[in-house]
Amino acid sequence: MQQQISVITLGIADLARSRRFYVEGFEWAPVFQNEEIIFYQMNGLVLGTFQRTALEADMNRPGLMTPGAFALAHNVASEVEVDPLMRRLAAAGGRILRPADAPSHGGFRGYVADPDDHAWEIAWNPGFAIDAEGRVTFGP
């Protein structure tokens, strides 16, 4: 069995508002967009931002809630990149949940909520390797 996640789909309320956070904040480019979903090609997987009601219908499960019990992390290559990215995400419609500081396990990180209240950890973490294609490996 492949240890593989193909897609992360986030339920959102407003496609344009969400797009601004990901395109202006993270500076990511969509690979596909229609009136209910935007896909971004990531590092070996795909990120989807999907109208929440459509996600609920697809999942056969109404009543999805926020904030959900999960976090996504975007690791950067150095400690000094953390704060500027968090500021850019906040300026693009995000909200700072935790200003960056140094956790006991090492590195430097903070948390930003996207406009739909999904949490992103922005981290410099020397315990994870990142290659030039953005592939992340557990271990330094």
Added chain:
Amino acid sequence: MQQQISVITLGIADLARSRRFYVEGFEWAPVFQNEEIIFYQMNGLVLGTFQRTALEADMNRPGLMTPGAFALAHNVASEVEVDPLMRRLAAAGGRILRPADAPSHGGFRGYVADPDDHAWEIAWNPGFAIDAEGRVTFGP
């Protein structure tokens, strides 16, 4: 800016119960485990299952809820692999949310909740390519 997600962290209540779903159901091997977190090396990113209270403390945000407004997808190589994997996940402590059927956009998919109510879409989707290392690309 790398279009990159480093880590997906799921908040969980019981490490052993969650581990059974991922290790026996998906047949994935942990790369690290201690008393509050398990990491799995995935396809260019890392999956973490983390005690929910510890995640809330790290995020500086109590009151994380389930079911959250998101889904993870694990795509398989053929339609006939979907049902057997869903059954194995259910036998390992998961719960079927939607039995597999054919969506209007093509392919074949169902949804299973993990023991902490996080939704996994199990899909055969000819609209996404998967290479031998499990890297997933938007487009056939």
